[in-house]
Amino acid sequence: MEYLTTWLSEHAVDWGFKIIIAIAIFVIGKYLARMITNLLQKALSGTGTDAMLVKFLGNIAYVILLVAVVFAAIDSVGINVTSLLAVLGAAGLAVGLAMKDSLSNIASGVMIIILRPFKIGDYITAGGSSGTVDEIGLFCTLLHSGDNKRIIVPNSAIFGGTIINTSAMSTRRIDLIIGIGYGDNIAQARDIIIGIMAADERILKDPEAAVSIAELAESSIDLKVRPWVNADDYWSVRPDLLEQIKLQLDAAGITIPYPQQDVHMHEVKAAA
Numbered sequence: 001m002e003y004l005t006t007w008l009s010e011h012a013v014d015w016g017f018k019i020i021i022a023i024a025i026f027v028i029g030k031y032l033a034r035m036i037t038n039l040l041q042k043a044l045s046g047t048g049t050d051a052m053l054v055k056f057l058g059n060i061a062y063v064i065l066l067v068a069v070v071f072a073a074i075d076s077v078g079i080n081v082t083s084l085l086a087v088l089g090a091a092g093l094a095v096g097l098a099m100k101d102s103l104s105n106i107a108s109g110v111m112i113i114i115l116r117p118f119k120i121g122d123y124i125t126a127g128g129s130s131g132t133v134d135e136i137g138l139f140c141t142l143l144h145s146g147d148n149k150r151i152i153v154p155n156s157a158i159f160g161g162t163i164i165n166t167s168a169m170s171t172r173r174i175d176l177i178i179g180i181g182y183g184d185n186i187a188q189a190r191d192i193i194i195g196i197m198a199a200d201e202r203i204l205k206d207p208e209a210a211v212s213i214a215e216l217a218e219s220s221i222d223l224k225v226r227p228w229v230n231a232d233d234y235w236s237v238r239p240d241l242l243e244q245i246k247l248q249l250d251a252a253g254i255t256i257p258y259p260q261q262d263v264h265m266h267e268v269k270a271a272a
Contacts, residue, residue, distance in 0.1 A: 018076060018077045018078060019077065021076050021077075022073040022074070022076045022077045023073070025069065025072055025073040025076055026069060026070065026073040029065075029066075029068075029069030029072060029073070030066060030069055032065075032069075033062055033065035033066050033068075033069055034062065036061070036065060037058050037061050037062040037065065038058075040057070040058060040061055041054050041055070041057075041058040044057065044058075051119070051120045053113055053116075055120075055135060055136065056109065056113050056136050056137075056138075057113075059137060059138055060138070063138070102139060104155075104156040105138070105139040105140065105154050105155040105156045106138050106139065106155070107156075108154075108155035108156040108158065108159035108160065109136060109137065109138055109139070109141075109155040109159075111159050112136060112141070112155060112158065112159055113136065117163045117165060118133055118163065118165045118167075118168070119133065120133050120134065120135065120136075121133060121167070122165055122166070122167040122168065123165075123166040123167045124143070124163060124164060124165050124166065124167075125163075125164040125166070126141075126153065126157075126158040126161060126162070126163040126164065127141075127153040127154065127157035127158045127161060128153075128157070128161075129143060129145075129151045129153050130143075130145065131143030131144050131145045131146075131149075131151045132144055132145075136155070137155075139154065139155060140152050140153060140154050140155055141153050141155055141158055166231070167231060169231060170230065170231055171204065171228055171229065171230055171231060172228070172229060172230075172231050172234045173207075173226055173227070173228050173229075174225075174226065174227050174228075174229060174234065174237060174238050174241065175224070175225075175226055176224075176225040176226075176238075176241070176242065176245075177214055177222050177223070177224060177225075178193065178222070178223045178225055178245055178249075178256070179217065179219070179220030179221065179222050179223070179256055179257055180220060180221050180223065180249070180254055180255065180256065180257070181220060181221070181254070181255040181256075181257045182220070182221060183255075184221070184254045184255060185254070186213070186221060186223075188252065188254065189223065189249065189252075189254050190211045190223065192245075192248050192249060192252055192254070193211050193223070193225055193245055194209070194211055196241065196244045196245060196248060197209045197225075197227045197241070200237065200240070200241070200244075202229055202230070202233045202236070202237050203227045203228070203229055203237065203241075204227070204228040204229060204230070206228075207228045209225075209226065209227035209228065210224075210225075210226045210227075211223055211224070211225050211226075212224050219257050219258065220256075220257045225241075225245075227241070
């Protein structure tokens, strides 16, 4: 007990000083890592690099710098970093096998950055979710929905499936099916719909809007209406167009039928 007390009295100050130095190295190093990362991101942004790529590279740079700071702090305490790296390398293999899904997310994030199927601000459908892209992280992509919900999608789910980028093209086609009755005048209905689209300045003249018969359905003649608009106008033009078609077809006496069944009642006379 006396030996232990003597050893502690001789080394306590030395170890305490080393721990204080290690903490100082970590705190200052973490601050410098963040500052260097911010400078790197500003430099990349100044060159016109895509914001998504800037954010992703910044995250990777920060993690690498932070790991270097941690090893520097450990080394200042007197722990053999080389031996520690060997131990971590062996443990890392086991951890890597256990975290293969997380590593897959990182690899998928890198591929998304390289291939750039979408960018920040695009509206996409991927990984079973739809929303506007806010950020691509090391492990997941952050979206927000039209009603402002936060959606977190693993990168592997996005890159491993179908990606629909609604914002990729500058124009979009609106596809509508408008049913009219079998007793109505097809040419008149077509002229009314074409006139509605021609009067809306948001609907593009080139490509030209089209109205054609889609199907002779059970309860209606279905007209296929296909105007083209700028992508930003899609969600405002679509409901307006539907409203005007309904109002003007009603005014012209053209019906928009709905599925119905005719039931015939037969009186069965009782046997005498």
